[in-house]
Amino acid sequence: MNDLGKLLKARIEKTGPISIYDYMKQALGHPEYGYYSRQDPFGEQGDFITAPEISQMFGELIGLWAVDVWVKLGCPNKFHLVELGPGNGTLMADALRSARLAPDFLAAAEIHLVENSARLKAQQAAALKNYEVSWHTDLPDLTGAPIILVANEFFDALPIRQYCFSKGNWRERLVTAIDNKFDFVLSTDVTPLDLASSGKEGDIVETCPDGEQIVDRVCGHLSKKGGAVLIIDYGAADTLVGDSFQALKGHKHSNPLTSPGEADLTAHVKFATLRKIAAKHGVMVQGPTPQGRFLERLGIEARHHLLRQKADDTQKKKLDAQLRRLTSASEMGTLFKVMALSHNMSAATEGFGS
Numbered sequence: 001m002n003d004l005g006k007l008l009k010a011r012i013e014k015t016g017p018i019s020i021y022d023y024m025k026q027a028l029g030h031p032e033y034g035y036y037s038r039q040d041p042f043g044e045q046g047d048f049i050t051a052p053e054i055s056q057m058f059g060e061l062i063g064l065w066a067v068d069v070w071v072k073l074g075c076p077n078k079f080h081l082v083e084l085g086p087g088n089g090t091l092m093a094d095a096l097r098s099a100r101l102a103p104d105f106l107a108a109a110e111i112h113l114v115e116n117s118a119r120l121k122a123q124q125a126a127a128l129k130n131y132e133v134s135w136h137t138d139l140p141d142l143t144g145a146p147i148i149l150v151a152n153e154f155f156d157a158l159p160i161r162q163y164c165f166s167k168g169n170w171r172e173r174l175v176t177a178i179d180n181k182f183d184f185v186l187s188t189d190v191t192p193l194d195l196a197s198s199g200k201e202g203d204i205v206e207t208c209p210d211g212e213q214i215v216d217r218v219c220g221h222l223s224k225k226g227g228a229v230l231i232i233d234y235g236a237a238d239t240l241v242g243d244s245f246q247a248l249k250g251h252k253h254s255n256p257l258t259s260p261g262e263a264d265l266t267a268h269v270k271f272a273t274l275r276k277i278a279a280k281h282g283v284m285v286q287g288p289t290p291q292g293r294f295l296e297r298l299g300i301e302a303r304h305h306l307l308r309q310k311a312d313d314t315q316k317k318k319l320d321a322q323l324r325r326l327t328s329a330s331e332m333g334t335l336f337k338v339m340a341l342s343h344n345m346s347a348a349t350e351g352f353g354s
């Protein structure tokens, strides 16, 4: 058992089984042993690769999407440009580079990055050294101006709770320690859930309290000050039932309860839940639409064509592979979905629709 495992085991022995939420929060975010504090998770050498790390085209098109939203907002002379979980800072750097075609957009943007890993914050500072940036460990209270917010593979990294339907009731799924191994166990307490009536024996439903709270706050801001939010992540458009708690290590799935802090832990984003939260605030929703189709509508093929014209044969092959990886249904094109939230229906239409 590794050091974080020993800490979690000692806690379980003292106070009883812990929630998946607590387990995941520590495994990902522990300041010393947590996954994002320990190592570089991105790229071929790491555990996974994200869209902005695959190709500059991804961030560039999102930059143009943001400029379009800003124009539809009436070109305000101040707005908050926010990214949640910016990783290496690549998406924001590429987005700001493509937004150079609209210098007034850049002048109006107050850039805020929400990041809780000190190691990744340093990476972001290096990638964005030419810009004035504010960092936050949680979504800040942004006042007085519209917001344009982007979150790529952020919500899937937030801790979840799971509930299992057992003998007529929903019970929280917890993590216990037996000998030197972690295992799941159901709580003896019954949890009153909205979904209680739809349960079948063994059904599992997941909630993401932190993600839901962030979307609730962002929607409150959208309804008061206007703007748009782009959420790119994997998860089903409608389904709420199913166990999606998973671990990825060296680009392969592994057991999420083995070696906490050494594998990336994620869960599918529940787009249906986010839609409900938006509706409560009267915020408009577009999508979720498949990432491939979204990028095609934003013009990824034209951008690819342009980059190809200046490339040698090796670079051309690389660009073709990048395009395929981002858009093809057999790669990231369908698995990843894009959802936009905005204060009115016309603010975030680019990339959606037929």
Ligand SMILES: C[S@@+](CC[C@H](N)C(=O)[O-])C[C@H]1O[C@@H](n2cnc3c(N)ncnc32)[C@H](O)[C@@H]1O
Pocket: 036, 050, 051, 052, 053, 084, 085, 086, 087, 088, 091, 114, 115, 116, 117, 120, 137, 138, 151, 152, 153, 154, 157, 158
């Ligand atoms: C899977 S990575 C995605 C990185 C980046 N968006 C990309 O696409 O390459 C998740 C990011 O969210 C950050 N993160 C995870 N949980 C967080 C939290 N609770 N608060 C702030 N940042 C968090 C991680 O440190 C990391 O930067």
